[in-house]
Amino acid sequence: MSSRIAISARMLLVCSALVSGMAVPVYAQTTTDTAKQVPASRVETQLSFAPLVKQTAGAVVNVYAAHEVQQRSPFAGDPFFEQFFGNQFKGPPRVQSSLGSGVIVDASGIVVTNNHVIRDAETVKIALSDGREFESKVLLKDESTDLAILKIDAGEQLPILGLADSDKVEVGDLVLAIGNPFGVGQTVTSGIVSAQARTRVGISDFDFFIQTDAAINPGNSGGALIGMDGKLVGINTAIFSRSGGSVGIGFAIPSNMVRAVVETAKQGGDKFERPYIGATFQNVTPDVADGLGMKQPYGALVTSIVKDGPSEKGGLQVGDVVLSVDDVRIENFDGLGYRLSTAGIGKTVKLGVLSRSKEKVISLVLEKPRPDDPNDKAVIQGKNPLAGAQIIKLTPSSAARLRLPAETVGVAIEKVFQNTPAARIGLQPGDIVRKVNGRDITNVADLTEVMSGKPVLWRFEFERGGDIIRQIIR
Structure with a gap:
């Protein structure tokens, strides 16, 4: 895919492609809280992750997606040859496949992966960690979140990864990344959470990610980022790299977003819908913050309000700055979109707002998007x-x-x-x-x-x- 960031490095989704069985990497990537303590000694930092891997690895699967593509002849598209020979120059079809990873999140066989892994697939197979393979049914594909929900029938209850509350993840937390990089087989790498709410990455419409330095490579797309409590923190999705390999800057979709999309699929939905609030926003720049008397540039500035929409009914006005959602600080417009989407349609949220130099709290009901004609x-x-x-x-x-x-x-x-x-x-x-x-x-x-x-x-x-x-x- 084309670069989203105008510097020499590139943002890469992480899946692997296979053509007619040959594996070739491509850069279109495919209830008690455990107390967190700083290691008290060198011995504690050298403890093995093996028990955690044994507990969780069985819920991470390989995803194989395949579709037919028409080989292009060098004469295809030439008006002279098409006039006299029609479509005779079309080459034979070939099977193009992509390889990624997935995570079982429900014992009945519900699997989460990245949408870009299976985007154009005609068939999708799931390989369990014990080697068994199953055809899967696509329940939901969502390009805006880059998530897809699959279903397999294994005839038995399957091991799962529970979903963590990704809002409780902290920078510095230890994490494991499990997936199938380059198709070599299930691989575990370790690292820490490098950033908790990374935005302006340019990977998907919901630009809100957990950043990690755990090694993520092509083939890891859709794999698990796991916390030390054995729960799923995020779905590994992309890397930032000059070479296409891991340089310690990887991005995962937070588990709270995963939860919202999975629940939509469980309820029979075939697409994930953003809540409708009837307003548009822009980021607060330093100049805007200075003009509004803000000490720091953060939040989402209201630029327009739809008549009779949820925002107008709730009392939001053009020129207001949304500072928080349900007491969680909003850094920018992407953060606002993420918080509203994970709250869900039909929910009432509390917005902390700076309005006419005064802070206030308003309640907003998140509505279902109004249908297009x-x-x-x-x-x-x-x-x-x-x-x-x-x-x-x-x-x-x-x-x-x-x-x-x-x-x-x-x-x-x-x-x-x-x-x-x-x-x-x-x-x-x-x-x-x-x-x-x-x-x-x-x-x-x-x-x-x-x-x-x-x-x-x-x-x-x-x-x-x-x-x-x-x-x-x-």
């Missing part, structure tokens, strides 16, 4: 530069999902499918299509109609982050 959404098809883009007419609800001001109108890119013309020209979710070949785009029908044409040149005008981007494509 099916006629206000489409995927662009055909041979044109926008093919592979999913578009949507902007409403306050859809604008909020795309992190656009609630009052924004027009047609926006909601999703860009990989390896499509839309991806190749650099379109991103949240881009607004303003004009195509001089025609103003105000609704989905406008855009689908103009994209059905076959002009010699395509002239586009997009809006991104308030800037106008113009492109001419032949």
Whole structure:
């Protein structure tokens, strides 16, 4: 995948790919609290992790995902050859597979892994630590959290990892990472929690991770990050690396987010929904904090409010800064989104708010997202530069999902499918299509109609982050 951070190192999801059986690493990664004590002597720091590994390793599995891809001929796409020979130059299909890890979280056979491990899979197999393999059923795939929930029928109760309260994880806690790096077999590495709430990483829509220095490599995606009490702290997902191998900067999805997605699947949901609050936000910069009289730049600044939405009903106003959710400090907008999503739809949360230089607490009911009209959404098809883009007419609800001001109108890119013309020209979710070949785009029908044409040149005008981007494509 393309770099999300503009320095020489790269953010890599960690799964391994296999093509026709050959393993090749690819960089598209795939109730009592135990007292925490500082080791009192050198002897205590040299104790073995073996008892903990024996207790937990049986709940960590291998995930094999496979799908057919069409081999591309060097003549494919050439108008001359297609005119005379049609599709005769298409190569035979081949099986492309990816390898990752997973964690059993329910004895009935519910397995958690990363969505990117199984994203395009037609078949998904689970291999238990004892060598047995089972076909799995996909209960839920969620791109926004990069989590997927699978189900296998082993005919017996399976070992599980209980879910820890990831809010209680502290920087410096010892952790173990268990997975199947590079397909070599189940591997255990150890480290500490390097950061408890790492945001602005750019891996998924829910940008909120536990950072660890435990070695994580391709194939570890979906594997377990385990605390010293034997509970699941997080799902290993990505690394930050120049080489593609571990350099001690790994990221795991916190177990509290895992719990929310698993519960959705258990209740029969096939997608994870964010709560709707009817407001948009931006991060508090040092300049904004100074202007508001804040000693530190933190929290989420309200930039727009939807009429009759939960935020307006709760008394939130434009210009307010959300400082905390249920007494937990919010560092930025990503932290706010995480806290609301793990609270869940239907719950009432207490927001600590800075409003007009005074702090107050308001209660907010988290609502179910308001549905989009099916006629206000489409995927662009055909041979044109926008093919592979999913578009949507902007409403306050859809604008909020795309992190656009609630009052924004027009047609926006909601999703860009990989390896499509839309991806190749650099379109991103949240881009607004303003004009195509001089025609103003105000609704989905406008855009689908103009994209059905076959002009010699395509002239586009997009809006991104308030800037106008113009492109001419032949």
